[in-house]
Amino acid sequence: MNKVNAIVVGAGAGGxxxxxxxxxxxxxxxxxxxxxxxxxxxxxxxxxxxxxxSLLGAPFGPEDEGNPRVVVGIDGREFVALPSDGAYSNNxxxxxxxxxxWGAQAWRYMAQDFRMRSTYGAPAGSTLExxxxxxxxxxxxxxxxxxxxxxxxxxxxxxxxAPRRRALPMPPLPPxxxxxxxxxxxxxxxxxxxxxxxxxxxxxxxxxxxxxxCRWCVGFACEVDAKNGTHNTAIPRALATGNCELxxxxxxxxxxxxxxxxxxxxxxxxxxxxxxxxxADFVVVSCAAIESARLLLNxxxxxxxxxxxxxxxxxxxxxxxHTYTGSAGVFDFDVYDDVGPGAGLxxxxxxxxxxxxxxxxxxxxxxxRLPIHVTNGLPPGTPRWGxxxxxxxxxxxxxxxxxxxxxxxxxxxxxxxxxxxxxxxxWGLPVARLSGDRHPHTLxxxxxxxxxxxxxxxxxxxxxTWPMLPGRGVSGGQHQAGTCRMGDDPKASVVNQHCxxxxxxxxxxxxxxxxxxxxxxxxxxxxxxxSYYASAGILRMWRGTGLRx
Amino acid sequence: MNRRRFLQTGAAxxxxxxxxxxxxxxxxxxxFTDREGRTLAALCDQIVPPDHxxxxxxxxAVEFLDRQLLRHYRKHRAAYRDGLARTDQLGLxxxxxxxxDLSVAQQNDLAHTLEHDQGAFFELVLNHxxxxxxxxxxxxxxxxxxxxxxxxxxxxxxxxxxxxxVGKPVQS
Numbered sequence: 001m002n003k004v005n006a007i008v009v010g011a012g013a014g015g016x017x018x019x020x021x022x023x024x025x026x027x028x029x030x031x032x033x034x035x036x037x038x039x040x041x042x043x044x045x046x047x048x049x050x051x052x053x054s055l056l057g058a059p060f061g062p063e064d065e066g067n068p069r070v071v072v073g074i075d076g077r078e079f080v081a082l083p084s085d086g087a088y089s090n091n092x093x094x095x096x097x098x099x100x101x102w103g104a105q106a107w108r109y110m111a112q113d114f115r116m117r118s119t120y121g122a123p124a125g126s127t128l129e130x131x132x133x134x135x136x137x138x139x140x141x142x143x144x145x146x147x148x149x150x151x152x153x154x155x156x157x158x159x160x161x162a163p164r165r166r167a168l169p170m171p172p173l174p175p176x177x178x179x180x181x182x183x184x185x186x187x188x189x190x191x192x193x194x195x196x197x198x199x200x201x202x203x204x205x206x207x208x209x210x211x212x213x214c215r216w217c218v219g220f221a222c223e224v225d226a227k228n229g230t231h232n233t234a235i236p237r238a239l240a241t242g243n244c245e246l247x248x249x250x251x252x253x254x255x256x257x258x259x260x261x262x263x264x265x266x267x268x269x270x271x272x273x274x275x276x277x278x279x280a281d282f283v284v285v286s287c288a289a290i291e292s293a294r295l296l297l298n299x300x301x302x303x304x305x306x307x308x309x310x311x312x313x314x315x316x317x318x319x320x321x322h323t324y325t326g327s328a329g330v331f332d333f334d335v336y337d338d339v340g341p342g343a344g345l346x347x348x349x350x351x352x353x354x355x356x357x358x359x360x361x362x363x364x365x366x367x368x369r370l371p372i373h374v375t376n377g378l379p380p381g382t383p384r385w386g387x388x389x390x391x392x393x394x395x396x397x398x399x400x401x402x403x404x405x406x407x408x409x410x411x412x413x414x415x416x417x418x419x420x421x422x423x424x425x426x427w428g429l430p431v432a433r434l435s436g437d438r439h440p441h442t443l444x445x446x447x448x449x450x451x452x453x454x455x456x457x458x459x460x461x462x463x464x465t466w467p468m469l470p471g472r473g474v475s476g477g478q479h480q481a482g483t484c485r486m487g488d489d490p491k492a493s494v495v496n497q498h499c500x501x502x503x504x505x506x507x508x509x510x511x512x513x514x515x516x517x518x519x520x521x522x523x524x525x526x527x528x529x530x531s532y533y534a535s536a537g538i539l540r541m542w543r544g545t546g547l548r549x
Numbered sequence: 550m551n552r553r554r555f556l557q558t559g560a561a562x563x564x565x566x567x568x569x570x571x572x573x574x575x576x577x578x579x580x581f582t583d584r585e586g587r588t589l590a591a592l593c594d595q596i597v598p599p600d601h602x603x604x605x606x607x608x609x610a611v612e613f614l615d616r617q618l619l620r621h622y623r624k625h626r627a628a629y630r631d632g633l634a635r636t637d638q639l640g641l642x643x644x645x646x647x648x649x650d651l652s653v654a655q656q657n658d659l660a661h662t663l664e665h666d667q668g669a670f671f672e673l674v675l676n677h678x679x680x681x682x683x684x685x686x687x688x689x690x691x692x693x694x695x696x697x698x699x700x701x702x703x704x705x706x707x708x709x710x711x712x713x714x715v716g717k718p719v720q721s
Contacts, residue, residue, distance in 0.1 A: 045685070046685045046687065047685045370683075385675055386657070387600060389596075
């Protein structure tokens with residue numbers, strides 16, 4: 001195959017943006033994606049088979065057949081997990097990655113989120129650390145992401161946010177009933193509610209129409225293409241330059257290196273399972289935290305015997321996600337009006353500054369819960385089955401609000417991705433092995449957040465509330481992050497502040513893997529901002545010819 | 550999928566089809582026997598009983614499971630074969646009849662016993678029945694979107710409706 005300037009592995013939130021930035025700058029790019037390119041017609045609105053509720057399978061990949069992972073529980077027992085199992089920590093495998101079927105919350109982290117160790121000190125047993133870059137470095141790229149991907153919302157009423165130079169490009173969607181119930185209650189409590197920033201068109205934008213407010217949002221491809229991800233923004237723009245070739249159905253086997261240890265391209269299995277070799281000047285790995293770590297670990301050679309970037313056994317460590325906690329409340333009037341996406345109102349009052357706690361979480365009302373979600377989420381004491389359960393479904397389905405949030409986790413070195421010694425995928429490659437636990441302080445913060453959510457619901461008039469407390473076990477999920485930590489010290493991190501692997505200057509990792517900490521917010525907009533930021537750095541190096549071989 | 554794999558899949562599908570249409574013509578099920586189907590229907594109706602809205606069986610719970618045990622729930626086949634046989638055995642031992650032929654009160658009594666003594670099987674039936682009744686009608690359960698009508702949420706959704714009627718209450 002003809003040599004190209006850049007290979008980007010993974011067409012998700014990170015890779016899609018890097019491919020676009022490089023292609024627009026005139027570099028030749030091959031964008032490899034293991035999954036398919038889905039469209040609005042693949043929405044299907046299937047309550048049991050979607051990317052969030054994969055009881056009957058995960059429609060946007062990977063397939064259950066041939067893509068196992070091994071998960072080690074906190075009791076030390078290990079088991080094989082399939083993509084449709086919760087323990088798998090699946091994101092998605094498709095063009096757009098998680099941003100095809102996400103809920104589309106598009107948050108900026110706060111300034112403190114990049115300086116967690118300086119702000120709080122690391123609790124014993126955690127690897128809490130500062131990022132080598134700060135909010136100010138990313139601010140212009142947050143803005144670029146908001147305008148190029150398309151974000152609606154209004155955070156002007158949020159006094160805790162880090163400063164922004166420019167407002168969001170679209171106004172928020174009109175409120176639904178939950179929003180109207182929760183808003184005055186938050187104000188009465190002295191909190192500061194505001195409209196969630198969402199990568200969802202509230203007005204026509206980027207040549208596509210606005211949200212139609214249906215209840216099938218998070219987990220689904222948008223039926224009217226009003227939800228914005230890299231699949232309908234950055235990647236089409238990358239292809240429009242004529243400089244980027246997208247190859248779907250291509251599973252990357254390893255990053256290839258030469259006798260001097262530099263990367264020379266990748267080998268991958270194409271859509272017909274034939275092994276191909278694609279040469280390139282440099283390689284960008286953007287497969288999300290678990291698969292990026294796995295690809296680096298699977299890329300072994302004489303000069304990289306433990307895998308690329310893994311000289312100090314750092315690749316795969318510090319795996320983290322978010323510990324979701326909150327409260328549910330039952331009201332004696334209907335709070336459900338079937339106006340999606342459901343989530344709309346948030347507070348950032350408890351992200352930082354909680355006495356005795358390190359960090360916290362943004363709290364928001366939950367996306368519309370489909371009936372199947374409510375069957376095991378009824379008030380405590382409800383019969384689990386029988387006529388009492390059926391009656392409770394009728395009584396409470398339209399009268400329940402959930403407020404919850406993503407508690408920022410205290411990263412731990414032993415929560416990690418490794419290669420499993422025995423289990424292989426359908427191409428014969430060692431699969432990811434996930435092990436670890438959550439830090440006790442994460443559970444403490446999560447429990448406190450559940451209490452805050454409960455107070456908000458009570459003030460809003462809930463006649464009964466109950467907490468949803470944090471679970472234990474290794475964290476990852478759609479918000480997976482941290483496995484190729486960014487840092488200045490090559491012995492304590494995998495990539496430098498430019499997302500460049502410390503000991504291999506023409507390999508970059510650009511996705512949630514590089515997050516040192518994961519904020520108390522959904523991480524995708526930060527992944528996107530880091531991707532624009534890293535692309536700018538790559539292009540500077542390219543023009544200085546450091547990357548040409 | 551390459552051509553060879555496509556042809557193999559096609560041949561396997563054709564073989565499966567011929568088996569379905571010939572040797573199993575006396576039952577409507579592809580996985581269950583008639584007796585298993587009756588037992589399961591009665592058990593599902595314990596999970597979501599009929600009242601002024603249909604119960605799980607009338608809404609297609611057995612159809613849902615019969616399909617999924619050939620698809621995504623293949624791994625649960627043995628659990629269903631074994632569990633349904635035990636359910637009938639329990640009925641015979643305690644009341645002298647198989648489960649489906651007992652009174653609703655007796656079935657309820659046995660369902661509690663199953664929940665206690667056959668926990669893993671009962672949890673499967675519980676979860677799968679909920680999925681059939683409250684999930685999407687395309688899988689064979691929730692016939693005529695009965696659970697959605699019961700909960701008062703609209704079906705089918707109309708593409709683009711909300712551009713015109715955001716803020717109006719939903720008619721249920």
